[in-house]
Amino acid sequence: MDRQSIFKKINRVIIKIGSKALADKDNISYDRIKFLATDIRRLRESGIECLLVSSGAILAGNEFFNFNLKRLNIIKKQAVSSLGQVKLMSYYIKAFSKKEINVSQLLLTNDIFNDRKRFLNTRAMILELLKMGIVPIINENDTVSIDEIMFGDNDILASKVAAMMDADLLILLTDIDGLYSNNPKTNKRAKLISSLDEESFDSQVINDSESQVSFGGMSSKINAALDVSKFGIPTIIANGKNKNVLKDIFSYKDVGTAIIPSSIKVGNRKKWIGMGPKSSGKLYLDSGAANAIVNNRKSLLPSGIVKIEGSFKKGQQVLCVSLKDNLPIARGLISYNSDETNLIKGKKSSEIQKILGYKYSDEIINRDNMVLMQTK
Numbered sequence: 001m002d003r004q005s006i007f008k009k010i011n012r013v014i015i016k017i018g019s020k021a022l023a024d025k026d027n028i029s030y031d032r033i034k035f036l037a038t039d040i041r042r043l044r045e046s047g048i049e050c051l052l053v054s055s056g057a058i059l060a061g062n063e064f065f066n067f068n069l070k071r072l073n074i075i076k077k078q079a080v081s082s083l084g085q086v087k088l089m090s091y092y093i094k095a096f097s098k099k100e101i102n103v104s105q106l107l108l109t110n111d112i113f114n115d116r117k118r119f120l121n122t123r124a125m126i127l128e129l130l131k132m133g134i135v136p137i138i139n140e141n142d143t144v145s146i147d148e149i150m151f152g153d154n155d156i157l158a159s160k161v162a163a164m165m166d167a168d169l170l171i172l173l174t175d176i177d178g179l180y181s182n183n184p185k186t187n188k189r190a191k192l193i194s195s196l197d198e199e200s201f202d203s204q205v206i207n208d209s210e211s212q213v214s215f216g217g218m219s220s221k222i223n224a225a226l227d228v229s230k231f232g233i234p235t236i237i238a239n240g241k242n243k244n245v246l247k248d249i250f251s252y253k254d255v256g257t258a259i260i261p262s263s264i265k266v267g268n269r270k271k272w273i274g275m276g277p278k279s280s281g282k283l284y285l286d287s288g289a290a291n292a293i294v295n296n297r298k299s300l301l302p303s304g305i306v307k308i309e310g311s312f313k314k315g316q317q318v319l320c321v322s323l324k325d326n327l328p329i330a331r332g333l334i335s336y337n338s339d340e341t342n343l344i345k346g347k348k349s350s351e352i353q354k355i356l357g358y359k360y361s362d363e364i365i366n367r368d369n370m371v372l373m374q375t376k
């Protein structure tokens with residue numbers, strides 16, 4: 001897929017705008033929100049459904065106080081965000097109503113992605129909002145989000161929403177022009193990268209060194225882009241401070257960096273497996289099994305498992321990693337619990353019945369219940 005072909009069929013787009021792009025010094029830029037309203041109206045007129053993920057609650061809340069945000073503890077930040085969220089929404093309501101668009105507020109926590117019922121319920125509700133012609137404005141529920149129900153940052157939240165809502169494109173708006181070949185602040189020869197294939201990313205490089213391909217929070221954007229790439233969704237990272245950014249993107253101008261997926265689109269259930277429930281255990285696979293899964297699109301059989309970690313029940317989500325290099329291979333819903341898996345690991349499927357006295361299936365994880373974490 002090349003950059004142009006991203007735009008062939010866009011029915012639904014998730015636009016995430018970060019605090020840095022929304023900020024005008026220490027305040028929210030109302031102008032920026034007005035530009036968003038204008039651009040989103042235009043997109044909707046061309047038949048594209050838009051969902052916004054907006055940061056800025058803490059920034060807006062701090063307009064009342066002027067705290068040094070870097071020094072605030074988590075409780076104070078949560079308190080500030082609760083004032084700021086309503087203020088932020090008041091800007092959105094004002095700007096969007098001038099364009100005759102109704103907006104709604106959705107404050108999410110990560111736990112909706114762990115439970116299939118809550119996930120489906122949230123999805124159905126958002127689809128209903130879209131049917132009603134409303135632009136949902138989504139943020140993390142900062143006031144209650146701590147520990148395991150936390151997204152961490154809105155790039156992750158936006159990627160999960162993009163996958164949940166079967167978006168055709170994810171746009172991450174920040175305060176820099178995109179991804180550079182090097183840090184443009186320190187290296188004059190750093191070049192803006194127009195597009196990159198999912199496969200050209202070396203996860204090792206991204207995780208280990210901010211400076212090689214990213215800087216200033218860019219790694220979380222790359223991770224978000226790679227997360228949705230696995231589901232066949234492209235991402236454009238661009239400068240949200242540029243007044244015309246959305247117009248330019250949809251006029252096929254070469255703005256920002258496009259991350260082009262090599263994976264094909266997968267169904268919604270598989271997306272949920274891939275992004276939703278937290279892994280309850282880990283299976284270490286030998287190279288034969290890793291190869292069969294990644295290259296031959298096979299199910300996981302007990303013979304390929306060398307060791308297991310964690311305690312899990314039948315049907316829970318586990319992570320498969322390669323024993324050789326500890327890199328993630330796939331996530332899947334397992335057909336046996338951890339005690340059973342321990343007994344049958346390394347054995348042939350024909351031996352399961354003899355070992356356990358029963359057999360649910362030949363596979364430990366059926367292909368239909370598995371999502372790859374690596375591309376070929």
Ligand code: GLU
Pocket residue numbers: 018019054055056057058059081139140142152153154155
């Ligand atoms: N939820 C935070 C806020 O609205 C922002 C988190 C982020 O930017 O990643 O202020």
